[in-house]
Amino acid sequence: xxxxxxxxxxxxxxxxxxxxxxxxxxxxxxxxxxxxxxxxxxxxxxxxxxxxxxxxxxxxxxxxxxxxxxxxxxxxxxxxxxxxxxxxxxxxxxxxxxxxxxxxxxxxxxxxxxxxxxxxxxxxxxxxxxxxxxxxxxx
Ligand SMILES: C[S@@+](CC[C@H](N)C(=O)[O-])C[C@H]1O[C@@H](n2cnc3c(N)ncnc32)[C@H](O)[C@@H]1O
Numbered sequence: 001x002x003x004x005x006x007x008x009x010x011x012x013x014x015x016x017x018x019x020x021x022x023x024x025x026x027x028x029x030x031x032x033x034x035x036x037x038x039x040x041x042x043x044x045x046x047x048x049x050x051x052x053x054x055x056x057x058x059x060x061x062x063x064x065x066x067x068x069x070x071x072x073x074x075x076x077x078x079x080x081x082x083x084x085x086x087x088x089x090x091x092x093x094x095x096x097x098x099x100x101x102x103x104x105x106x107x108x109x110x111x112x113x114x115x116x117x118x119x120x121x122x123x124x125x126x127x128x129x130x131x132x133x134x135x136x137x138x139x
Contacts, residue, residue, distance in 0.1 A: 009033065009041045019047035025054040035078040036086045043090055048139035058100065058130045060121065080121030080130055087134055096134040100127025 006013035008025075009032060023042050029035040035056055046052055057064040059077035068075050078086075080098060087096040098119045101112035114131075115124035124130075 007032070008045075009037060011041075011044070014045045018045040019050065020045055021047050021050045023050070023052045025052070025056075027055055029054055029056040029078075030076050031074075032076075034076055035083065039083075039086055039090075043134070043136070046136045048092075048136055049094075051133060051135045053131070053133050055101070055129055055131045058121075058127045061126070061128045063128060080119075080127075083130065083132060084119050084121075087132065090134065092137050094135040094137040096132060098130055098132050100124025101129035101131060102126045103128055 002017060004013060004017060008014055008028075023046060025038065025042060029038040032038045039054070042052055042054075057067070057077040059065065059068070059079045059082075064077050068077050080100075084098065087093070087098075096119070097117045098121070099117045100115040100121065100123075102115070102124065104110045104113050112129065115127065118124065121127070121130075
């Protein structure tokens, strides 16, 4: 494994090591700037047939909205609808899936309840987080 320090928004950081078959971005989109910028930056480093998995705050959640407001300029979030539009427009897209993560009833066992896969966020209206899986077409 090679450890690289730097911003994934900077092509010079990842390009020498890619393209990548798998990219995991767990709770990093919200700290890097507008989530669509992070999505596009990482997508550009994904190999044909590769898969990107990301977990991020759901901007439709009132708790997230308050956090983004109080940390304006340092914390970002995107709604499921806006993320879905970004995913659907990715060049070379094979398929994508989304689901919500809501606060668990038993936080000791697991902090989040995970919804079924459903791009329509009406299926997971209370989600505090969302997970996306997006796959690039094979060459
Ligand atoms: C909320 S922490 C999450 C850390 C860890 N992934 C986790 O789930 O516990 C956000 C992380 O995103 C990283 N981050 C923020 N902007 C980034 C960027 N442009 N490129 C790479 N990582 C970034 C920060 O360094 C920080 O480690």
